[in-house]
Amino acid sequence: MIVLVLTCANKKCHKQFKRKASNQIYCSSECCKVVTSENLKRKYRLEKERKSGTTRICASCPTKLSKYNVDTECLVCVKKYTPEKRQKLKELLWS
Ligand SMILES: [Zn+2]
Numbered sequence: 737m738i739v740l741v742l743t744c745a746n747k748k749c750h751k752q753f754k755r756k757a758s759n760q761i762y763c764s765s766e767c768c769k770v771v772t773s774e775n776l777k778r779k780y781r782l783e784k785e786r787k788s789g790t791t792r793i794c795a796s797c798p799t800k801l802s803k804y805n806v807d808t809e810c811l812v813c814v815k816k817y818t819p820e821k822r823q824k825l826k827e828l829l830w831s
């Protein structure tokens with residue numbers, strides 16, 4: 737059996753760890769918790785900004801985002817995503 741050594745997906749940790757489960761991306765459940773709660777906070781903040789009409793800029797290009805766009809990128813950039821990237825982003829956001 738090949739043991740994969742990965743880098744923790746928690747940007748503040750970045751520890752190397754040996755993967756035990758195929759969907760494991762954090763070195764510990766602690767890191768998973770930290771990132772999950774930060775993602776929730778970020779999502780909440782984005783949602784608040786969106787509703788209050790703060791001007792938001794696409795994360796990948798200088799396009800202004802519509803108030804009704806729930807993504808962090810404009811429709812053009814989102815359309816350019818490959819299914820793999822989409823999946824990756826989803827994992828990053830919700831794992
Ligand atoms: Zn970690």
Ligand SMILES: [Zn+2]
Pocket residue numbers: 794795796797798799809810811812813814
């Ligand atoms: Zn864009």
